[in-house]
Amino acid sequence: MSGKELRCYEDLPPSPVTHDSSLVFKTGSWRTMRPVISKEKCKLCGFCWKFCPDVSIFEDSEGYPAVDYDYCKGCGICANECPFDAITMLEEDAI
Amino acid sequence: MIEIRFHGRGGQGSVIGAQLLAEAAFREGKFVQAFPYFGVERRGAPVSAFTRISTTPILTRTNIYTPDHVVVLDPTLVEFVNITEGLREGGWVIVNTRKSPDALGIAGHSNIATVDATGIARSHGLGSKAAPIVNTSILGAVARATSVVGLDSLLAAIREKVPSRREENAAAAKDAYEALMTGGAL
Amino acid sequence: MKLVLSGNEAAAYGAMLARAEVISAYPITPQTKIVEKIADLIADGRFKTEFIKVESEHSAMAACISASLVGARTFTATSSQGLLLMHEMLHWASGSRTPVVMVNINRAVAPPWSVWADQTDSIAQRDTGWIQYYCESCQEVVDTIMQAYRVCEDPRVLLPAMLSEDAFFLSHTSEIVDLPPQEELDAFLGTYEPDVRLDIDNPRSFGSLSMPHQWYPEFRYKIQEGMEHAVEAIERVDREYGSLFGRSYGGLLDLYRCEDADTVIVAAGSMCSTIRAAIEELRSEGVKVGMARIRVFRPFPTEAFRALAKDVRSLVVLDRSFSMGSEGAFFSEVKAALYPLSDRPDVRGFAVGIGGRDITIETIRSIITDSLRPDTGITAQKWVGLRRCEE
16 A cells, blocks of 8 residues: 555545556565466466466576566465466475 | 326427426416336336426425326326326316217216317328327317416417427417317317 | 526537547436437537447446546436346446546436436445536536536546436436537536556556555545535635636535525525525515525535525425435435534425425425424424325
8 A cells, every 4th residue: 555655644646546657566475475487397278377377487598488586475376276286385494 | 386297198288288387387487396106117008297387486306296287198098097186176187088078987076178189180190190299189178278377378389399390289279279079068 | 508408408519519538428317318418419420429338337436436537528328227236346437536527317216117306326436436516407517517527637636427317307308408519618628637647658556455554544535635625616716617618506505595594495406496496486475584405415515505504494495305214315415514503494305306306496385384384393304295195
């Protein structure tokens, strides 16, 4: 609900509108489990990209899916949906 | 203020008829008000509509209970609806029927006029064969019998406001103006 | 230009004259003619607007809110069950501070089914943060649509407004309406230019989450502040409109023959015309009666009622709605407004015209006769004309 520092009532706009887009809210720090994609097992089906609820899968320079760790919350849906077991969830503090 | 109550059935044009009469009086510089009282909004269901015409602004926004004149678009309603309820002394009852005023059997009111608005509407191709639209025809008769509006203003209102077949509607009103039958002399 | 228009047609012309840029509406009896007439005006090339077809009233309001966030002047219309279906989005419109203008045809709420006049539908929306106007004539519908956009788009107000017209007694009543010249209305209204808008080149998040420790009460209080500014804006815009176009309506509370009145009738909507006629009759018989027409119910004309109460012996409040388990909202709120005064007039309440039952001059006269009886101590609201067995 911010972007710029809001200190008091008088700083608020009339309606609940942020000063910036949601891109400034980096939610990667919420993650306790990290999805890691194996390029050897990946068949480029795109399921992870389609199912990711946070739009955190992008295409890397080789055309493989990759995870944007700035925003990925580690929900694991991509790993669950991958038909080829190409995505492994690793504990963040073990990395 | 003159108050006119229309009785008809859904689809015959009573509501538009009441509006057209108001439009005609508006063209004569009068204050006007027209509105319907629907039961169910279905073709064939009894409908009433009201027109008020006045030389001063109209304040009352209620149904009309003591009309100066009554217009009946469907003769079969005479059996089911008390069309003369509250009618003021000396007011006109104008009925769409082929019958003569005396044959209608409406007791207690001498100012009865009839016109075959259905026949006139059919002859001008207004509505369908099963459901002729008789409002513009009967308005010609209303203008003739009551003089609440002149024929010219009525024809002008019809030519400007009727959604389709404007000339045919105007011709029908004119025919009905000529063909009106009254119980006494006009 | 003078035309004979129904209340529904007046609403469509009002939207056109205000140059509403986006319209989304779903047809419902007795509002349907508004949507049809707008479609006609668009088809005839007279009204340049984007009409968004939707599958429900809920979606119609959602479309209006989004279009308003983009910066478009938006319009919609509904009635009764449709307004109730919109309820969730009504809160969203005021919370987003989108100046959507809506015409609501006051129609009874089912069951039993009824398409006739009753103000329960809009009164039930009183806590949604919408400005509420109640119109008395087709002319007032056009004029109030213009005024409402000016008020709603005022940066200190920024709230949506609904204008209510009674079913049939206004929606389907054709009468003479004077449409002001377009250029003069354009100059009066200007264009809507919000400071913040939905813009793909400058992305922001709208309607985001607020935790209890963050800003929720503050944003709600801002709506209340907007309403407080609306009191002044409604009065000012009505006066300005009057000076430009020769018609004004008393701002929030429209007083009629109250100067020397002992008894003042409080009411809203189409019945007020008939009340004026009844007052003329009663005055000619020596009864000193006037009327305070609630033109605006939200924000409530609290100060105007307090000022009026100083010189009046009794207020007779007529509600065309009822809050089950309590009483009519007008009755409650008038009494609440007067509570801080040490010297208060007697306030009596009547529920009348429920479900479109006709309110005639005779109805008003009988209410006045009833309220003039010396048996004070009547505090409960009376239902007028219930068809009980003869006692």
